[in-house]
Amino acid sequence: MSKWIVSALLLFMATFPGTVSAEDDLFLSKKSDSAIKMLKFPLSLTVIESRPTKGHYYFYEGDLPRFDEGLEGTPDSVGNEFQAVLSDPKLIKKTLVATDPARITPSKQGEDIRGAVTKIRLKEIANIVSTDMILVFRREIRVSGPPHLPPSFFLSPGKFLTQPWQETYSVKIKTMGLVYLTKQNKIMIVPSNEKSKLFITKDEHITGEDLHDGWRQLAKEGLMDLATSAKKTILDKKFEVRRSSY
DSSP, rough: HHHHHOOOHHHHHSSSTTTHHHHHHHOOOSOSSSSSOBBBOOOOOEEEEOOOOSSEEEEEEEEEEOSSSGSOOOOOOOOOOOHHTTOHHHHHTTTTTGGGGEEEEEEEEEEEEOOOOOHHHHHHHHHOOSSSSEEEEEEEEEOOSOOOTTTTHSSSSSGSOSSSSSSSSEEEEEEEEEEEEEETTTEEEEEEEEEEEEEEETTTTTHHHHHHHHHHHHHHHOOOOOOOOHHHHHHTBBOOOOOOOO
């Protein structure tokens, strides 16, 4: 390879430092891997939530990223009531963990994965949890409404469950997923879904309990729909034993 080509590549990587790592994130993939072998059940399944490197969730304010390097400061991890609402283990167990199509080998919930989701990281996780399939899900939370929300809301999302910010804002939660087949080192993309709701916090009749219920319902609907899509994605690859008609 000539020197000028190497120089050009180095310049490109220096100019766009996030390009290489961004391409590694499997959630940016639009298609499943090809040549996936049919699945023979029973198979075990582990469910993992994908989170930003530093933040709680992949937050956006309109089209502006408001997580990780998009925000200055450190996310508040003490008494994270918001996480208890959106990522309640009981809720995840009743939705995504219940997608095990065999109903023989119990599904389980694993530890969160931080940052880009790559095959290398999933392979490392598979060696630890010893499972046939890993279902990884991610929520992108898009908040819109004038004026702009204070950065503290994204650093301490529990503020969304109270009423210190007396304005109307809309929320759209995109729930995405993918299934990693550990034995084949293959990825199956699960169709995503979006759920939205308008929060009118300046209404004096809106209580903190109403805000909890609104966010919890958005999370529940998104996870339930993703669970249905994940189960269909898995069963579409189920190996069927063909019986002779004679």
